Amino acid sequence: MIDSNRPPFGGNGNHLARRVLRISHVLSNAVQEILEKRLIRETAEASLSPSQIHLLKLISMNGDHFVGEIAAFLGVSAPAASKNIDKLARLELLRRVTPERDRRNTCLRITPKGRALVEEYEARRLRALEPVLDAFTPEEGRELSRLLEKFVTTLIRVETIDTRSCLRCGAFYEGECPVRGVTGHCPYERARRASMP
Amino acid sequence: MIDSNRPPFGGNGNHLARRVLRISHVLSNAVQEILEKRLIRETAEASLSPSQIHLLKLISMNGDHFVGEIAAFLGVSAPAASKNIDKLARLELLRRVTPERDRRNTCLRITPKGRALVEEYEARRLRALEPVLDAFTPEEGRELSRLLEKFVTTLIRVETIDTRSCLRCGAFYEGECPVRGVTGHCPYERARRASMP
DNA sequence: GGAGGATCTGTAACCCGGTTAAAGTTTGCC
DNA sequence: GGCAAACTTTAACCGGGTTACAGATCCTCC
Numbered sequence: 001m002i003d004s005n006r007p008p009f010g011g012n013g014n015h016l017a018r019r020v021l022r023i024s025h026v027l028s029n030a031v032q033e034i035l036e037k038r039l040i041r042e043t044a045e046a047s048l049s050p051s052q053i054h055l056l057k058l059i060s061m062n063g064d065h066f067v068g069e070i071a072a073f074l075g076v077s078a079p080a081a082s083k084n085i086d087k088l089a090r091l092e093l094l095r096r097v098t099p100e101r102d103r104r105n106t107c108l109r110i111t112p113k114g115r116a117l118v119e120e121y122e123a124r125r126l127r128a129l130e131p132v133l134d135a136f137t138p139e140e141g142r143e144l145s146r147l148l149e150k151f152v153t154t155l156i157r158v159e160t161i162d163t164r165s166c167l168r169c170g171a172f173y174e175g176e177c178p179v180r181g182v183t184g185h186c187p188y189e190r191a192r193r194a195s196m197p
Numbered sequence: 198m199i200d201s202n203r204p205p206f207g208g209n210g211n212h213l214a215r216r217v218l219r220i221s222h223v224l225s226n227a228v229q230e231i232l233e234k235r236l237i238r239e240t241a242e243a244s245l246s247p248s249q250i251h252l253l254k255l256i257s258m259n260g261d262h263f264v265g266e267i268a269a270f271l272g273v274s275a276p277a278a279s280k281n282i283d284k285l286a287r288l289e290l291l292r293r294v295t296p297e298r299d300r301r302n303t304c305l306r307i308t309p310k311g312r313a314l315v316e317e318y319e320a321r322r323l324r325a326l327e328p329v330l331d332a333f334t335p336e337e338g339r340e341l342s343r344l345l346e347k348f349v350t351t352l353i354r355v356e357t358i359d360t361r362s363c364l365r366c367g368a369f370y371e372g373e374c375p376v377r378g379v380t381g382h383c384p385y386e387r388a389r390r391a392s393m394p
Numbered sequence: 395g396g397a398g399g400a401t402c403t404g405t406a407a408c409c410c411g412g413t414t415a416a417a418g419t420t421t422g423c424c
Numbered sequence: 425g426g427c428a429a430a431c432t433t434t435a436a437c438c439g440g441g442t443t444a445c446a447g448a449t450c451c452t453c454c
Binding site for chain 1: 402
């Protein structure tokens, strides 16, 4: 109240900025460690990398994709994508299919085993987050969601100068994602548009 | 308003949880990509990894450390820490010093060049975040900070069963960090306590 | 309608950072 | 004083990334 009409920055002596920097660093690591890597280890028999599970999630939720699209989605080179696909194919979590339409391409298709793994992983993520959100009142939860979203979309909009960095945002298999509007130049979206009829 | 007295979960049909999962995933990647890796590339002449810059930051802000402490702090094995140290020593960003007290240990000490790099990096991080926070009113900024903090501390408290995962939280070179209270069993803190007199 | 360039995937060789196993020093205890 | 313990480093390996290049297929154009 006393300082509610300060300019957005400055008066705080960067205190807020330093605090947000630190917290978002910890959050970033905690999310990846607790809500992703650990749950992957618990879910998959063989050890999978986050890239590999995101790849599976993409083709599970969004249908068949070409290797080039996968590479753009993961933000890696085509050979790197190919090696990830090799591993997932060995584990029978996906299949390579050569489409008749253009036999240069290779199409990746989820297998039942792969789909089951993705579903199990997503269920575990929900279960893991549940007790965390229980600590928030409904209003707080909505406000958390709103502010997280505003923070990340602003960050991406303001700081994404180069068009090359891919955030593996997965804004694409979940229709109403707010990030989508910001990432018009996302390498995945470009690749996907290019290969769509 | 209409649903403000729902139970924390359930009524929402997991909608909030799914949304938070997705946003926190994107946030996690965006923070690492935009506020860390990219700024490291812009700051350092040679290419450094996030681990390496965190190592430098630790000994720059918190004084000399032994190799074992560094390994615990980074959450990696001692050989991995040693290799990171090799690289930073080659770049003259830190020095190895054998303390007289116990010559089995190796003490890592920041060099002026290393300190300058850390300061430049931190300044860049602040500058990068500034325009993002400018999009928030002061109240929103404080609320963002509060909710981020509550989210991450709850996540760590609720989900950290095993004592082994290190979040590179850096709760240690910044005195008043709220994460500190949650991570009593942090491997870094244990190592640090053990080697303190 | 075939030659040749473009496009897509996969292979080869390499790099970097991680791991475990084991070796090298130094210390402390009996 | 010898031997176990502690700490760091070296060695050998692994996984996932990169670039350069090879192979296959398609498209264009003469």
